[in-house]
Amino acid sequence: MEEALSRIERLAEESDELGRQDIMASLHKLAYSLERPENTRDRYGFLQLQTAIIKVDFDLGLFKKLTKSARALSVDEIAQETGAQRELMVRILRHLSAFNAVDEVRKETYIANQVTKNLAQTSTEAGICHWFGTASPQFQNIPVLLQKNGYTNPVDETHTAFHEAWDTSLSPFAWFENQPLLLNYFNQYMATRTRTEQSWLQFYPVLEEVADCPPTRPVYVNIGGGVGHQCAQFKAMYTELPGRVILQDLPHSIAQALPTPGVENMIHDFFEPQPIKGAKIYYLRAVLHDHPSHKVSQIIRHIRDVMAPDSRLLVDEMILPETRVNAVASSVDMSMLAAFASMERTEAQWRGTFHREGLDLVKTYMYNPLTYEGVLDVRLSPGV
Ligand SMILES: C[S@@+](CC[C@H](N)C(=O)[O-])C[C@H]1O[C@@H](n2cnc3c(N)ncnc32)[C@H](O)[C@@H]1O
Secondary structure (H helix, E strand, O other), X not given: OHHHHHHHHHHHHHOOHHHHHHHHHHHHHHHHHOOOHHHHHHHHHOHHHHHHHHHHHHHHOHHHHHXXXXXXXXXXXXXXXXXXXXXXXXXXXXXXXXXXXXXXEEOOEEEOOHHHHHHOOHHHHHHHHHHHHHHHHHHHOHHHHHHHOOOOOOOOOOOOHHHHHHOOOOOHHHHHOOXXXXXXXXHHHHXXXXXXXOOHHHOOOHHHHHOOOOOOOEEEEEEOOOOOHHHHHHHHHOOOOOOEEEEEEOHHHHHOOOOOOOEEXXXXXXXXXXXXXXXXXXXXXXXXXXXXXXXXXXXXXXXXXOOOOOOEEEEEEEEEOOOOOOHHHHHHHHHHXXXXXXXXXXXXXXXXXXXXXXXXXXXXXXXXXXXXXXXEEEEEOOOO
């Protein structure tokens, strides 16, 4: 067994990212195939408890403290550092160690392992806190929602598992306005969920496309751009590029927008007519997947109506393969169902969506094949 595990470890070290993920998937599959019914019951049954305990430890700063320490820490030291009661910490650390989030080196003494170090990253904390705080109550309500709607694919964005969970008639983004803590996790998660080197900017021929853009013309309009991380990236990468760079979002995001020199921050609701006419690039990332098809059509119609013949509509989204979708992508798809009655789409589904509104998908740039992320280059159909 030890020998087999060492060989797999070496194989993982020598593998590229795809190979590493394949190894993880194979090991999980093997472990699950060995389960007896009680193992499967316990694995699923206690799934949410692990996240709850991890959230407690984010609040206590435990993972960062363990990661910072070069040596193992006793429960007494941990209790003193976190301010939590010793008796409680004994139980929490025992639980964390039981599911390998920390390593127990001897009685009541713990050290950071790789999972602890991952949990100590601010980006990991923001993502887990978003899924736990905002999304998880919605997941709990998926069964009720689907039972009520007769097990049909949800398309009514005004009544989703989100509305069941939070007992509100507001849309998720309007609701966020009064949830500063949860909104902050969400914004941080959106900003850090992908590495900057894996972005459309590394793949799309921006300079070629915008070469002749006059300084007064809007060159890049980021619609639903959050607090402006991508506008900042665009500006940093194309410092000398002439043309206006504009961030658009709802008032609560614009209120927190980054003060990037050269970026105009503008309040705009994308269900209203687009005020910036004839821009070179209209760009939306992770926006359209938040909406069911009839709402996506409304959003892109407003953009289509102001596009110049040489404008580009760039849609940066997950593009699902037709078969064998991975667990993360299908989980995101299900969370879209829960929150918005929306979905992740295949390239054929995207193409059809644009085509119905007089737009053509001319090229797809997959910039992260492992996560299926790509940018769809969409243009006015000839004759529109
Ligand atoms: C999933 S986030 C994506 C943010 C950003 N594009 C990114 O990829 O990091 C969706 C964004 O759409 C914005 N949004 C939602 N409804 C909107 C509306 N009606 N008009 C403008 N922005 C909206 C939200 O405030 C949020 O910033």
